Amino acid sequence: MSGSHRRKPRRSLSLLGLLAATGLTLATVPANASPTMPPIPRDAASASAVVGPQIVDIDAKLGFQSAIGAGTGIVIDPSVILTNNHVIAGATDLTARSIANGQTFPATVIGFDRQHDIAVLQLAGGGLPVANIGNSDTVHVGDPVVSLGNAGGAGGAPSVEDGRVSALGQTVSANDALTGSTETLTGLIQIDANIRPGDSGGPTVNAANQVVGLNTAATSNYHLGRGQGFAIPINEAMAIAGQIRSGASSATVHIGPTAFLGVGVNDAGGGAGAIIRQVIPTGPGAGAGLNPGDVITAINGQPVNSATALTNILDQHHPGDHVTVGLQGRSVDVQLGDGPPG
Incomplete structure (x- = not known):
């Protein structure tokens, strides 16, 4: 891919409609969704004045995709940012611009949880005002809310949208366009x-x-001004952020640098493995002789039956690890590189 283009965080595929804020797609709408109600008037300007200084605009350079992503983050400590994993996934360079003082800081990823779409960043600087974290267990259908962010990746004064909580316990499903892996997010607040x-x-x-929710998705008709948004309950997000900050890795939480095979894959179909559709020329996979069209069936003997399975297995490794990549008809040894997060 030549040149570069602006890419707001986006994923695609699956079921009903594209959820454009994250690119997630809606999978189910539970029966507890309430009828549409007119929003309770709120002073959105007041919310922007109070909450705006507690957020940052995030820019992500996606070097292997020749693109630039844009998103938002919440200041949870003077130099620590909570955001979505998909905002920083694939980033080879990250910066965060404070709404409070306009300063731009280099950022590094402390860790991420791809399954729950959470990431925590460390800024090379500090002193930012910290968000007032609420209790998402107290959220009810009909509650008035305001959502803030970096709509369109424009930066500067935050975008502000007011509305109501329209449902709880929502589920969405998504596919990552680069890795081919899929995920399902549950328990979301619909607004x-x-x-x-x-x-x-x-x-x-x-x-x-x-703060009662972390914005993560929206229905595809957002451009018509009548979309529905989805947010991760802040209690869940902060619990995962706490685990990441403590350095406690798990089956879903990855701490530190990300192991990099240097290939983009899709499901091979029928559980046959993960078929390589892209090989990064400078990546470790290319150096080991992996080619587009190869089907990965195992890593160190662990079966790979899908693109998601490959991603999950690689999350268990770190840069520098040597792995045996099983292919249909052969196998190759690869020393994993240091790759982009998420």
């Missing part, structure tokens, strides 16, 4: 605020300007 691409990782706040 009738018009969240847009670039708002991912921003806060949804209650009437007291307390």
Whole structure:
């Protein structure tokens, strides 16, 4: 791919409609979704004045995709940012611009949880005002909310959308366009605020300007001004962020640098493995002789039956690890590189 283009965090595929704020797609709408209600008037300008300084605009250079992504983050410590994993996935360079003082800071990934779409960043700087974290267990259908973010990746003053909580316990499903892996997010707060691409990782706040949700998705009709947004409950997001900050890796939480095979894959179909569709020329896979069209069936003897399975297995490794990549008809030894997160 030549040149570069602006890419708001986006994933695609699956079921009903494209959820453009994260590119997630809606999988189910539970029966507890309430009828559409007119939003309770809120002073969105007041929310922006109070909460805006507690967020950052995130720019992600996606070097292997010749693109630039944009999203939002919430300041949870003077130099620590909470955001979505998909905002930083594939980033070879990250910066965060403070809404509070306009400063731009280099950022590194402390860790991420791809399955729950959470990432935590460390800024090379500090002193930022910290968000007022609320209790998402107290959120009810009909509550007035305001969602803030970096709509369109424009930067500067945050975008602000007000609305109501329209449902709880929602589920969405998504596919990552580069790795081919899929994920399902559950327990989401659905809101009738018009969240847009670039708002991912921003806060949804209650009437007291307390953060109760982490913006993560929106229906594809956001551009018509009547979309539905989805947010990860802040209690869940902060629990995972705490685990990441403690350095406690798990089956879903990855801490530190990311192991890099240097290939993009899709499902081979029928559980046959992960078929390589792209090989990064400078990556370790290319050096080991992996080619587009090869089907990966195992890593160190662990079966690979899908693109998602390959991603999950590689998450268990770190840069410098030697692995045996099983292919249909042969195998190759690869020393994993240091790759982009997520």
